[in-house]
Amino acid sequence: MNTKLDVIIIGAGFCGITVAASLKTFGIDNFVVIEKGDTVATIWKNAYERLVSQNPYFSLPFFEGKEKYSTFKTKDEMVQYLTEYAHHFQVNPHIRFAEEVQSVTKIYNQNQTDYNWQIQTSKDILQCKVLVICTGLTHEPIIPNFLGQEDFSGQILHSSAYKNGIPYQNQKVLVVGSGNSAAEIALDLYEHGAADVHILIRGKRWVFPLYPRLRSLQYWLWRSKSYLKRLFHQNTISTRIEAMERAINFSPEELQAEIKETDQFIQRFALDLSAYSIYPEDKGPMDVEVNQGRVAWVDRGTVNQIKKGNIQVISSSIQQLSKTSVTFANGVSQDYDAIILGTGFRPGINKILKQPELYLNVNDRLLPKTDGKCQSIVEPTLYFVGFEKIIGGSETYGYYGWCTGKRISFQLLERKLLSCQELNVSL
Structure with a gap:
């Protein structure tokens, strides 16, 4: 199995899957999505039975779904819809289910085209050029x-x-x-x-x-x-x-x-x-x-x-x-x-990030330090999707995920072009 990747996405919820769908659409194929559960939208699958979406006609970018869903999707319909969405954009082969991220460590390189992040999971050690954390605001229960x-x-x-x-x-x-x-x-x-x-x-x-x-x-x-x-x-x-x-x-x-x-x-x-x-x-x-x-x-x-x-x-x-x-x-x-x-819940990102105080706002719910468009202001190869202060909740986060995938795709392509120019090699 390939352990050297262009992109690693942590979390197969709405944000993680839309980032993955966008990467596929814009030509990036060397990536994985790491999900600790056994399905997409694990939080919805495990939620109480009467839970339904707060958004009528909930959908993610560019795919409404083929099934007939309720106006307010039930929790099972939300899982089914996201499963459909992942299949539609051919994301499923990239998802590693039942695998939990234990730690994320920055690799300090002189050359930015090198691998920047090391991810220790319950099954493997992976490295990637760009890391996208999509574990969400409801990752850890507040008890x-x-x-x-x-x-x-x-x-x-x-x-x-x-x-x-x-x-x-x-x-x-x-x-x-x-x-x-x-x-x-x-x-x-x-x-x-x-x-x-x-x-x-x-x-x-x-x-x-x-x-x-x-x-x-x-x-x-x-x-x-x-x-x-x-x-x-x-x-x-x-x-x-x-x-x-x-x-x-x-x-x-x-x-x-x-x-x-x-x-x-x-x-x-x-x-x-x-x-x-x-x-x-x-x-x-x-x-x-x-x-x-x-x-x-x-x-x-x-x-x-x-x-x-x-x-x-x-x-x-x-x-x-x-x-x-x-x-x-x-x-x-x-x-x-x-x-x-x-x-309620808290994000809980601090549990996996080494030096969390470097990347998170200690005085603001431990939310990531970003440019307002999901990219870390500390490390340009680190993205946090699903944590921005926005109007509209999970559906809007899906659109942030899509735009982030596009942004990363262009970022990787630009670096590939620069690398080829430095080596005087044509694509």
Whole structure:
């Protein structure tokens, strides 16, 4: 097996597969995609059963899919669609499944045409000229440690390990978190017959309804005068690529202006849940999502059950756990059989990168230091796709992936031409 490669892509999710598809399209074939799971879109495959896409008619660049999918793709449909996408662009032979990256080390060379990166995996040691990290923002679960946690006799489970509410029938369950996963899991528990469902919401959170005719928050975003509207309204492949590249070339000032305009449009649709101790954020929903990483809650039925009293909101924090109960900061204690943690994720790139402080923003969620277009500002042969501060989530990241693949292809071709010129060799 070839261990000297032009490009190594870490992660076979939306970003990794679109980068790979773009490389194939622009003539780069000496690359691999390393995926620790046994399929593409592993995070979706392993997610809770009722998870669906927040984006209606979700698709990636230049392939809508041959199958008939739901308006909001289910988790199984998302895996099926990405599998179709990889097959369509002939990416499958390049994917190394069930192989986990353990470390990434920079190789310091005098000549930039040499191999720049060494990747230690669970099965091999590989080297490449260009490295693309596409492990995403939800790679590592955030699991808080509560005082007295070791004494609690019930189950404590992160949302990443939750499947459905069947095991919790007739149980009293506390869900911790205010994001979409926490809200949907609380609803799932209620619908599967949990005796009591409480959801702990400490901070502020934007909440939007799922509109009639399946209009989600992203649909309204798409209808607004944001750059996504300009991107998705292109009619041909060439103009769509140009629109993608214009969007990626937005300056930070232009991006913030787009965020402000989008927020002014969509804030009018937010739900007023102050009667249930759920308050909107101080800044707009897109501002909070892009700059702080907190995605608005798009309701799929949880709010109705909160209003009916079937799901109870707790607005205090956890002070301590005991054998069967949780004591909150307001002094109230409640007995629970299980606690589900919808406490989010972190990128976790620092676990594989040597000298992570060199490549990551220590003061900004350990996000990569990039030029705003996925390329590292520290090493020009290192790319991070799926971490940029953008509007539109995973679908937009797919377009970033495509443009990054094109950029890398031209970068490799340019170096090949320079190398041939130095050696006085014709291609």
